[in-house]
Amino acid sequence: MASRTTFLAINFLYLMIVGSMVYAAYYYGGEASIVSLVIGVPTLVMILFAIGYGFLNGSESAVKPADTEELATAPWSRAALVGAWLLGFLILVFLIGFYASVPIFALGYLKLQGKSSWFVAMTTAALLWAVLYLSFEQLMGQELFRGIFFRALVPNF
């Protein structure tokens, strides 16, 4: 079941996005703002209504299930942990690039989160690295991001 806190959090996020865009649209004026205002103002009103409704109905039933409700059943604590892993992976990519971070992430995730054996974790990490390298770099000729750390060390890396 969807939680009221999450429902309100998403609506506040929507409020922030739509509110700032409507505010900015006033300054563009003319044609540049017309559609933004025509869509933005009613959406803003509806979001405020939804937030008010969420606050007034202090129970879980304030939020009616939507089309994807049945798909999301994972507990928040575990979802936050997976989210943290992904953010960690993203930071690693920024720092040391794809080729170094992909095997590190795969190895770390499989070993710590999946409780796999060293052999399975290392083999998977190596295979994943090889597949990415062969398919993207060799086959498609696409240069992957090398990371700011390596770029700083070796400018032409």
Added chain:
Amino acid sequence: MFEGLGGASFSLFEPQAAAALFAGSIIGLIFGCIPGIGGIQAMAMLLPFTFSWEPITAVYLFCGIMGAADLGGSISAILLNTPGTPVNVATCFDGHPMARRGEAAKALGISASASLLGAFFGLFLLALLIQVMRPIVLAFGHAEIFWLVLFALVSTATISQGSLLYGLIAGGVGILLSLIGLSEATGLIRFTMGSEYLWDGLPLVPFFVGLFAIGELIDYSARGGTIATERFTASLKGVWDGVVEVFRHPGCLLRSSAIGTLIGIIPGIGGETANLIAYSVEVHSSKDPGSFGKGNPRGVIASEAANDSKDGGALLTTLSFGIPGSIAMALLLSIFIVHGVPTGPRLITEAPIFVWTLLLGYVVANTYASIFGLIGAKYLAMITQVPVYFLTPVIASVSLVGTYVLRQNIWDVALVVVVGIVGFAIRRAGMPLLPLVIGFVLGNLAEKSFLITLRIHDGAYVGFFDSAVSFVLIVISAALIVHKVLKSVVKR
């Protein structure tokens, strides 16, 4: 009308052309499967290699890729809730829930057969209409396109099982997000908050990969176990059940194929729209709309049939007028130009054999793709039985790398992760994603059509109401809202 058909048939048996068609189908299927990368990238990558080829061989390679990429995208949409290409978004809605309840093979069977039949439908109409299609294209001016977009939004907002209010909010937010960046209609850069990254707007592929692939990845990784929550045996029977299921819903197949073809005909709307509109129409025409989004096979049929039939429609405008309705068609047209093949209305009169060659190639390419899909479905479905902790690093890595490769922009990778986390929260909040997606895909088109209509009529709004097509779209949209409101009032 059938002038050149005989000559074109022979070209299918030329070894080089046949090999190009076969290779193109495999390349398209593989590229379609990889999230973030699709047939367009494969075509763009291979375009320079084809300059020295015979025109027919080059066209067959492209036919193979175009015919197979959408089906490839549906495979990852069904198995991993990751639309391989943006045109497979609607396949996720019911295809993945089917996979989660142990019906992956059936969903893949549905996808392969609906794609094939949809493509045949589109191409059949193309062959019939190619001489007389001018009035159809001309019936859709800017005002009509604007109302079509609005119809799509209203229709998806009303099918969201929650309140109509949440559907409309999501649609509004989607449209506003699509307006970020350089406006095609006004030439102004808007809502970027000073960020150069946003000058081109929020990129479509990272947005979708984040919303669907990463959002879903967080969910099933946190749940643990396997993607399929129920055990199943990946058998050919499951695949066959999927094929049979398509024939149980001929109305759905024909409706969605017709919608796909029509949307394909209208230049500039794009393939991303066809599957979403067909899906929402299917939900509305169903006696049990509540079953959609939870693994209703008709959802997969609608999306995939529309996806593949739209190419027939898009080819119609590309071949008849030389107006490419999509990026894929623009790339195809570039092959014509490079090889000195006439384009526009001259193509049909001066090179009918080339037109038929293209159509036949496309038919064969779709057949190859569906055969590969049906044969492979049994084995591909086993992915849903692999422990998710094993899939998480693989899917995360491929999604992030695939997204990066598309534009070589590292901020796209950050966007994928951020949108993924927000997408997961939206699901958890019980709010609908579909209107958000539709609004995001169609928002720019809506603005452009709206402003051009106003300009054409010197700022008068009468231009929005002066055609029969507009009138019909307005009446249907209003009826949908009234129906939804009345239904909820009666329920209370």
